[in-house]
Amino acid sequence: MQTPLRTPLHERHAAVGARLVPFAGWEMPVQYEGVIPEHKAVRSDCGVFDVSHMGELHVEGPKAKELLQSLLSNDLDGLTDGDAQYTLLTNERGGIVDDLIVYRLDAGHFLIVCNASNREPVYAWLKEREIRGSEVRDASDEYALLAVQGPRAIERLGLPEAKPFTHAMGSVGGVEAMIARTGYTGEEGCELMCPAEDAVELWDAVVDAGAVPCGLGARDTLRLEVCYPLHGNDITPDTDAISAGLGWTCALAEDFTGVEELRRIKEAGPERKLVAFMMEEKAVPRNGMTIQGGGEVTSGTHSPMLDRGIGMGYVPAASAAPGTELTIDVRGKDRRATIVPKPIYKREE
Amino acid sequence: MAAEESYPGELKYHPEHDWARIEGDEATVGVTWFAQDALGELVHFEPPEAGATVAKDSTYGEVESVKAVSDVVAPLSGEILEVNQKVVDAPEMVNEDPYGEGWLLRIRLSDPAEVEALLEQNAYEQLLKDS
Numbered sequence: 001m002q003t004p005l006r007t008p009l010h011e012r013h014a015a016v017g018a019r020l021v022p023f024a025g026w027e028m029p030v031q032y033e034g035v036i037p038e039h040k041a042v043r044s045d046c047g048v049f050d051v052s053h054m055g056e057l058h059v060e061g062p063k064a065k066e067l068l069q070s071l072l073s074n075d076l077d078g079l080t081d082g083d084a085q086y087t088l089l090t091n092e093r094g095g096i097v098d099d100l101i102v103y104r105l106d107a108g109h110f111l112i113v114c115n116a117s118n119r120e121p122v123y124a125w126l127k128e129r130e131i132r133g134s135e136v137r138d139a140s141d142e143y144a145l146l147a148v149q150g151p152r153a154i155e156r157l158g159l160p161e162a163k164p165f166t167h168a169m170g171s172v173g174g175v176e177a178m179i180a181r182t183g184y185t186g187e188e189g190c191e192l193m194c195p196a197e198d199a200v201e202l203w204d205a206v207v208d209a210g211a212v213p214c215g216l217g218a219r220d221t222l223r224l225e226v227c228y229p230l231h232g233n234d235i236t237p238d239t240d241a242i243s244a245g246l247g248w249t250c251a252l253a254e255d256f257t258g259v260e261e262l263r264r265i266k267e268a269g270p271e272r273k274l275v276a277f278m279m280e281e282k283a284v285p286r287n288g289m290t291i292q293g294g295g296e297v298t299s300g301t302h303s304p305m306l307d308r309g310i311g312m313g314y315v316p317a318a319s320a321a322p323g324t325e326l327t328i329d330v331r332g333k334d335r336r337a338t339i340v341p342k343p344i345y346k347r348e349e
Numbered sequence: 350m351a352a353e354e355s356y357p358g359e360l361k362y363h364p365e366h367d368w369a370r371i372e373g374d375e376a377t378v379g380v381t382w383f384a385q386d387a388l389g390e391l392v393h394f395e396p397p398e399a400g401a402t403v404a405k406d407s408t409y410g411e412v413e414s415v416k417a418v419s420d421v422v423a424p425l426s427g428e429i430l431e432v433n434q435k436v437v438d439a440p441e442m443v444n445e446d447p448y449g450e451g452w453l454l455r456i457r458l459s460d461p462a463e464v465e466a467l468l469e470q471n472a473y474e475q476l477l478k479d480s
Binding site: 030031034035036217221282283284286301302304309331 | 351389390392393395411413414415416418437
C-alpha cells in the first residue's frame with residue numbers, strides 16, 4: 001500500500017488527538033471532539049475544516065476560457081474577475097467526471113478546485129484536451145485549503161460581507177490568502193487558500209478566532225443535510241446531471257462534452273431521479289442499500305439536527321415526488337422512509 | 350459528555366469488547382469503553398426481542414454511530430429478560446455511561462459455567478494494550 005499523503009496541518013491534528021483515517025490516498029482527520037458536536041458548532045457558530053487534500057489546478061492562457069467552456073457544463077460567460085461557479089466536468093455520455101468550483105482570477109486565468117479523489121483524473125482529462133493558447137497545471141501540493149463555515153464564521157474572522165460565489169485576496173491573522181465565499185455545509189462562511197508553508201499559521205489564527213476544528217465526518221453529515229451531492233456516491237461518471245437534479249449547472253445552449261446526451265435526457269425526462277428522504281423508523285440508511293421498487297441509497301447518515309436517519313438515493317422518476325413513501329432494506333429489515341423536498345434541513349427563520 | 354476510559358474490576362470481559370455483570374444466574378451486558386470510543390457517538394441500537402435467546406460469541410444486535418455500524422456479540426448464552434429501552438430511545442447513553450445507564454441487555458444464563466471463559470479486568474486491559 002502506498003504511504004498516505006499528509007496535509008501541512010497533520011501535526012496540528014495529531015497534537016489535539018484527532019482521529020485520523022485514510023481518505024482518497026490521504027490521512028485525514030475524521031473527527032476531533034466528535035461528529036455531532038462539530039456538526040452543531042458549524043450550524044450554530046463556526047467550524048474549520050482542513051480540506052488541503054482537495055486538488056487545485058491552474059488553467060491559463062488566452063484560450064483558457066475556450067478550453068474550459070468546451071469541457072465544463074456551466075456557462076462561463078456570466079463570470080467576471082472575482083467570481084466563482086459550481087460546475088461539472090462531463091464525459092461523452094453526459095456522466096459526471098467530477099463536480100468542481102471554477103474561480104475566475106482574470107480573463108486568461110482560472111483556478112479549479114476539485115475533489116481529492118478525482119485530482120488525477122481531472123488533471124489528466126484537462127491536460128489531454130489542452131488547446132493551443134491554454135495550459136493546465138496541477139498546483140495541489142503548493143496550497144493548503146481551509147473551509148471556515150458557520151453563521152458566525154465571517155464575523156469571527158473579521159472579514160467584510162461579500163456575495164456568495166465571489167473571491168478576493170485578503171489577510172486572516174496576518175496570513176495572505178485567497179478568500180472565497182464558498183463551502184460545502186449550507187452555512188455562510190468562506191474557504192481560505194494559502195501557500196502550504198503558511199498553513200499552520202493560518203490554521204492557528206482561525207482556531208484562535210474561535211472556530212471549532214471539524215473533521216470529514218461532520219463535513220459529510222453537514223453536506224447531506226442540505227443535499228449537496230458527493231462525487232463517487234450521489235454522482236459518478238455513470239450518472240448524469242439531469243437525473244441528479246443538477247440541471248441548473250448545465251448550460252445546454254453551450255457546446256461542451258456530452259451536451260447532446262444531456263439535451264436528450266432533458267427532452268425525454270430522466271428515468272431515475274436523485275431524491276432526498278427521511279426515515280420514518282429508527283434506522284440509519286447507508287450507501288448501497290436497496291430501495292424497494294428499483295432504487296438505491298447513494299448517501300445516508302444520522303442527521304444531528306433532525307436526530308433521525310436521512311439520505312439521498314435514486315428512484316424511478318414516476319415515484320420521485322415529495323411525500324412518496326419508500327421502503328429501504330436496512331441489513332435485511334424493511335424500514336420506512338418518506339421522500340422530502342431538498343434541502344432536508346433548513347434553519348428555522 | 351463522553352465517559353472517561355475505565356474497565357471496572359467487578360465486571361467480566363469478552364474479547365469482542367463486551368462486558369458482563371454477573372448476578373447469580375443472571376447477567377447484565379453491554380459494550381466496553383473501548384468499543385464505544387472506537388465507534389463514536391452512538392445514534393442507533395438495534396436490539397433483539399425480549400424473550401429471544403442469545404448465544405455466547407454470537408451477534409445479538411447492532412450499535413451504530415454517525416459513521417459506522419457494528420455488531421454486538423453476546424459474552425454469554427441465555428434468555429433475554431430485558432432490553433434497555435432507554436438506550437433504544439437515547440443511544441448516546443452508551444457513550445455517557447457504558448457500564449451503568451448504558452447497559453444493553455439483561456439475560457438469564459443458560460450455562461453459568463461459561464463465565465469461566467471470560468476475561469478479568471487485567472486480562473482485558475492487557476488485550477487492549479497488545480492489540
